[in-house]
Amino acid sequence: MTYKKGIAPLVIIMVLAVVAVGGVGWYLSARPSAEDFPALVGEENAMMDKEGGEMMAEKEGETMMKKEGEAMSGVEATDSMMEKLVFSGNVIAGNMAPLIDFNKADYEKALASNKLIVLYFYATWCPICRAEVSTALYPAFNDLKTDKVVGFRVNYNDSDTDNDEKDLARQHGVAYQHTKVFVQNGQRIFKSPESWSKTRYFEEINKVLTQ
Secondary structure, eight states, X not given: OOOOTTHHHHHHHHHHHHHHHHHHHHHHHHSOOTTHHHHHHHXXXXXXXXXXXXXXXXXHHHHHHHHHHHHHHHHHHHXXXXXXXXXXXXXXXXXXXXXXXXXXXXXXXXXXXXOEEEEEEXXXXXXXXXXXXXXXXXXXXXXXXXXXXXEEEEEOSSTTOOHHHHHHHHHTTOOSTTOEEEEETTEEEEEEOSOOOHHHHHHHHHHHHTO
């Protein structure tokens, strides 16, 4: 078959035109429409927000871990200080929680340690005092399973009372022997002139320790 002169170029031009029109149509159908731009921008912003949130969460996690580490270090330091606390006075009762014959040096050491301090004002001539220490106070301290408590038997208004003990009684407003005073962080938090049982000692001490 033969073509007339000039027909072949025309056919080529038509083919190229069809290809060009098809390419333009494909491009127009493939490119995002104006309505699609907000969605694309929203997806991009959401992705950026997600990445930013993950970075912020990671940074907050690192900060929290750092704070927890510092807090743990503080607790360990406090526990270490409490473990090293050694008293020089006569220990009357107790193992983990010692009950000591009052002396000013040990008392000030206990105040500095932030332990719960139990003061028992004792008179040698008082029958209630003698009965309470032997049946309640001493057994209670012997059975305490915590090192967060230290007790002092403080002489009151008897021949063994020294000036430091007199000052301590005045400081806490003690008017009767067998009075109990709880001190924590340098402040009096509890006082009772009643006679206690061993169980009452446990109850009152645990109330403070579990607050």
